[in-house]
Amino acid sequence: MHRPQDEIASSSHPSAPQALTSNINSSDPQLLDLAPERRGLVDLLETLLRYAWLIVAIGLLVGVGVVVSGLAKGRMYAAESAFVLDADKPSAGVSGIAAQFGIMIPQGGDGQSPGFYADLLASPTILRPILDSGVVVPTSTGTTILRLIDSMPALAGDRGMRRFYALQQLADRVSTNAAQRTGVVTLRVLDPSPQAALAINRRMLALLNEFNIDRRRTQATTQRAFVEDRLEKARVELRDAEESLRAFLAANRGYIPSSEANFARQRLERDVSTRSQVYLSLIQSYEQAKVEEIRAAPLVAVIQPPELPVGPEPRRLARKGIVGFLIGAMLGLFLAYLIESIRRARVQHPDEVARIADAFADLRRNWWRPWRAIAPRGPRPMRDTDNRIS
Helix, strand or coil, X not given: CCCCHHHHHHHHCCCHHHHHHHHHHHCCHHHHHHHHHHHHHHHHHHHHHHCHHHHHHHHHHHHHHHHHHHHHHCCCEEEEEEEXXXXXXXXXXXXXXXXHCCCCCCCCCCCCCHHHHHHHHCXXXXXHHHHHHCEEEEECCEEEEECHHHHCCCXXXXXXXXXXXXXXXXXXXXXXXXXXXXXXXXXEEEECCHHHHHHHHHHHHHHHHHHHHHHHHHHHHHHHHHHHHHHHHHHHHHHHHHHHHHHHHHHCCCCCCCHHHHHHHHXXXXXXXXXXXXXHHHHHHHXXXXXXXXXXXXXXXXEECCCCCCCCCCCCHHHHHHHHHHHHHHHHHHHHHHHHHHHHHHHHCHHHHHHHHHHHHHHHHCCCCHHHHCCCCXXXXXXXXXXXXX
């Protein structure tokens, strides 16, 4: 049985697409490697051109949103100051004497690094008193007390929650920087009011000095209590040693010098001399601790006092808008690629897309009734695409 001439011709001479596919599949391996890359580049360019309006619209929407958000925040003013540490270390004699008896006294140098003060300025220890008591702000008629918890944006909730969020907002407006090489600590405060920014900066420096003075007084009180207790014991021990020497000399007033008597006398004299030195050292340490306990000299040397800001801080809205546009464009490109992938899947794999759509419909239908998802179900109705495949 002979086939028709047309069938013979079609089988011996494939169509142009089939020939092109066979040529690509049987050609040089470099062409096979480049084909997917070129196809991906073409798909990307096609997506960019087809959904350019969507990419640009989302980019503009995000960029404009960033600019509007910056405009809504208003202008901020910055008051900046700088200081270095001028803390005196506690007496080495007191610490040495305490160490001999196994008692450790806190050293002023421990934890008093520039980084310690930078973290301290941004901690609730300094910020909470400012939030509670407010700051003194000059006005045209004199001065007034500005309560920051009332000047910040109101939030829902009781006073405790408002105080918590106000403390967080105040911490966001304070920035510090500690230079480890020079030991200079920079304090920067932002506020919508230039007078308030200056007042907050000054108040923070004053609270920092108060913290240092209280800390030093606490250390001095601890040292004085220890030295005072030890001083009383040293006085008793010195008297006992002196009494032992006096008794020895009284008992051996007419003795004939001997090696044993000289050895005993020298030992008692050394004991009296040692205890006398300890006693004199404790007296000096006791007097120094009393002076440190009442001294109120500042421990921070301000090298750059805060000044009234002459102008607001730059908001850099143009740069933020451009960055927002680029981020929005990337988001739009991802959304466009997702839409294009779904569109192509509907054309190339309609049966799989239909199955996914059925699963999504079942999920939405059984969302509030999850027991229906595990109930026995009948066979899925056959679609046109299933008939064509079969």
